[in-house]
Amino acid sequence: MSAFLTYLLNGLAVGCAIALIASGLVVIHRVTGVVNFAQGTFAVVAGLCTSSLLGLGFPHGASEVAAVLAATVAGLLTGLAAIGKPGVTPLSALIVTLGVGVLAYAVEIVLWGDQPRSAPGLAGAVTVAGARVQTQYLLVIGVTALTFVALALFFGRTYLGKALTACASNPYAARVVGIDTRRMGLLAFALGGLLGGIAGVLVTPLRPISFDTDVTLIVNGFAAAVFGALTRPVITLAGALLLGVAETMAAGYGYGSHQLEIALGLMLIVMIVQAGRRTTISEEPA
Amino acid sequence: MIRLVAGVLAAAVTLALPAVLDDSALAVYILLGLAAMVTVGVSLLMGYAGQVSLGQGAFYAVGAYTAALLALNGVPPLAGLVAAPVAAALFAVVIGLPLLRLRGHHLAFATLATQLILLSLAGQLEFTGGDIGLQAIPQFGVGSVEFGDAAAYAYLTWFGVAVVMLLTHNVITSRPGRALRALATSETAAASAGIPVGRYKLTVFALSAAFAGLAGGVYCFYTGYVAPGSFPVLISIQYIVMAVVGGLGTIWGAVAGAAAITLLVQGLDQLAGLPGMPSYAPSVLSYAVYALVLIVVVLFLPQGLVPALTGRLSRTRTDPPVETR
Numbered sequence: 001m002s003a004f005l006t007y008l009l010n011g012l013a014v015g016c017a018i019a020l021i022a023s024g025l026v027v028i029h030r031v032t033g034v035v036n037f038a039q040g041t042f043a044v045v046a047g048l049c050t051s052s053l054l055g056l057g058f059p060h061g062a063s064e065v066a067a068v069l070a071a072t073v074a075g076l077l078t079g080l081a082a083i084g085k086p087g088v089t090p091l092s093a094l095i096v097t098l099g100v101g102v103l104a105y106a107v108e109i110v111l112w113g114d115q116p117r118s119a120p121g122l123a124g125a126v127t128v129a130g131a132r133v134q135t136q137y138l139l140v141i142g143v144t145a146l147t148f149v150a151l152a153l154f155f156g157r158t159y160l161g162k163a164l165t166a167c168a169s170n171p172y173a174a175r176v177v178g179i180d181t182r183r184m185g186l187l188a189f190a191l192g193g194l195l196g197g198i199a200g201v202l203v204t205p206l207r208p209i210s211f212d213t214d215v216t217l218i219v220n221g222f223a224a225a226v227f228g229a230l231t232r233p234v235i236t237l238a239g240a241l242l243l244g245v246a247e248t249m250a251a252g253y254g255y256g257s258h259q260l261e262i263a264l265g266l267m268l269i270v271m272i273v274q275a276g277r278r279t280t281i282s283e284e285p286a
Numbered sequence: 287m288i289r290l291v292a293g294v295l296a297a298a299v300t301l302a303l304p305a306v307l308d309d310s311a312l313a314v315y316i317l318l319g320l321a322a323m324v325t326v327g328v329s330l331l332m333g334y335a336g337q338v339s340l341g342q343g344a345f346y347a348v349g350a351y352t353a354a355l356l357a358l359n360g361v362p363p364l365a366g367l368v369a370a371p372v373a374a375a376l377f378a379v380v381i382g383l384p385l386l387r388l389r390g391h392h393l394a395f396a397t398l399a400t401q402l403i404l405l406s407l408a409g410q411l412e413f414t415g416g417d418i419g420l421q422a423i424p425q426f427g428v429g430s431v432e433f434g435d436a437a438a439y440a441y442l443t444w445f446g447v448a449v450v451m452l453l454t455h456n457v458i459t460s461r462p463g464r465a466l467r468a469l470a471t472s473e474t475a476a477a478s479a480g481i482p483v484g485r486y487k488l489t490v491f492a493l494s495a496a497f498a499g500l501a502g503g504v505y506c507f508y509t510g511y512v513a514p515g516s517f518p519v520l521i522s523i524q525y526i527v528m529a530v531v532g533g534l535g536t537i538w539g540a541v542a543g544a545a546a547i548t549l550l551v552q553g554l555d556q557l558a559g560l561p562g563m564p565s566y567a568p569s570v571l572s573y574a575v576y577a578l579v580l581i582v583v584v585l586f587l588p589q590g591l592v593p594a595l596t597g598r599l600s601r602t603r604t605d606p607p608v609e610t611r
Contacts, residue, residue, distance in 0.1 A: 035391040085585050091338070094391055095530070095584050098523065103577030106570045114566060215519065219402065222395055260406055264399040268385075271396060275387040 006133060007252040008245060013137035013206075015244020016144035019237045020199035021221030022228075023151065024075075024192035029230045030168035031188035034093040038078045038101040039221055040214030042196025045104065046071040047204035047213075048112045051119040068197035074104075075193015079186045086182075101214060108211035116213075121205025140202045147198060148237060164188060168231075216260070220247075223267030229274060239270075297448075304440040312436040314552050316508060319443035322544035323450050323501040325528040326537060327494030330454050332526075333535020334463065335490040336470030337386070341397030343522035344404045345374040345495035349502025350512045351408065354420045357507070363426045367503045374499025375492040382491045386484070401522060409514040419513025426507035439508045446504060450497050451537050457493070458537070462486060520576070527580045533590025543590065550575060 021039055028036045046067040053063035078100045082093040121136040155161040166174040167184045175181055199217070200209065220243060227239025243266065247259045307315055324342055331337050349370035356366035385396045408414045415421070426433040426442065433439055457463050469476035469483050477483045506512045524547065532543025551572050558567035583590065 035395075081581060081585075088585065091390055092584050092588065094394065095526070096581050098526075099577045099580035099584070101577075102520070102523065102573050103581070106574035106577065109566050109570050109573070114569070215402075219399065226392070226395075261403050264403050268396055268399055271388055271392050272384045275389075275392065 007248050009133045010137055011245030011248030013140040014248055015241035016140050017199045017203045018220045018224050018244055019240035020195050021217055022224035022236045022240050023233055024195035025221055025225040026233055026236050028188050028192040031164055032083055032185040033090040037098040039196050040218035041101045041104040042071040042074050042193045043200030043217050044214045045074050046197035046200030047209035050201050050204055051117040054119050064201045067201050071197025072190050072193040076190040079189025083185045105211050116208035116210035118208040119204045136205050220263050223263050226271050300444050304437040312440055316440050316443050318548040319447050320501040320505055322447050322541045324498045324525050325540040325544045326450050326454050327497035328525045328529040329534055329540040331494040334466045338394045339397045340394045340522050341401035342498050342525045343517045344401035345498035346502040347517040348377050349374045349499030350506040353503035354423045354506040354512050357424050364428050370503025371496035371499040375496040378492040378495030382488045386487050405514045421511040423510050443504055446500055454537050527576050531583050533593040539590050
């Protein structure tokens, strides 16, 4: 029973990290219509930055914040490449973000080499109802909860957040009332970078990060994001938690080598079911 | 007339090259031909049918593993080579039935996921040899004639390229080809005009998979071994880059794109191998080049090299560019 609880809490933490990646995808897709293949890259950049900064002797806290800022800048740069030029269709922009992800490989190998790197996180473990859980896992859950509350406040209570939502629901009307949709798109990319960066900083102490970890991260994140049809953050969060728990349980009870297949298979099934439910009229974007 | 002369000239050069190239250059020549074979399929799928596949490497792998397994179990190599595209096409039909209901970025992710699942399975299953893969695949041969040297494989490869190009040309100029262009712009409109959208999409998907499977079959006989590591996700991205650079929906563009990227990467490998370069130089250079070429071409030459050049030369082309989404 206590093993089950441990797996559950660990799974929730893994799911939270996935949720942060997925919410970045959702924010960017809602505002710009672009699916950002480079989303996993932001987490990798933040993770590698943290390990370097901590290695150089910078204190905890400052290193993590600096790493998240680096990921935010990476998000902004990706946005400039993907939607900076007017008239680029969302699918072309998708291919551009794919290119940015591969370009990041080159930069990351030059800066950090191709070996996985880790960073120290919160040490120690606590016992919750008879189950031992690493403190870092609890930190992941707490920070993710705070981030989602902050996101909800940002989108619901601030003018900037409402402007972003306006772009998401009707770009034309948003332009009519004087919102610069391109600038909002770039802001969404920066926000996506920020969310990816938080995920990366939180995950690095739990498992080593190397330049090509982004494939696993983006695949899991996208799997969660399609639960929410790439537009609904709360369902995305639920999907991510489900995915994290399912994967951790599978690993815990001896199917560890099939984690990836489980995530991918789940993603495929959800996408196909959703495609079947869509009506013909909404299938044709202008 | 100019087209005919150019075609004959290209064929003559293609046939003459294996006789004059040395072994290392021949290896590049063969890999170029294999990439061209796959890229023609990608170009057909993306440029004409408007479907994005980020998992073309999966079909390449299916073809290679099929031919390798058959050859290792005593089946004549020719039968193995024929089975490779057939198996890839069958696999495409099986996964295409559910997956082709998806569109745009969903389809892109689904095909990528298919390749990841396939590679992971190939790395774990017994009969595919796990992560080590299959080794000591016999040489290709027809009857008692064995393909010993690289020149023979070069001819085999480019014969395959010619077959693939001819097939694609015939598909494009036929009635189904026009139907494909129609469904790429609007599936609803195409369906209301009486085009069996689902069946045509599946057929093109299977055809492009068969091209990749054929290339995979030749590859496994030429190198003599296959492993999951031979088919990374990057290889699928590479085919997209080649198709986009050459110009989606043009047959010659696909070949030109494959040639341009293969030669560029080869040149960079030589550069990276020079003394004094750091050990990570080859991978960094190839990643950077793929990425930069892809980004620049998508943003600034959305029609690709060949249409941009021919458009500059003649300006008589009246048919509008195929719109892809």
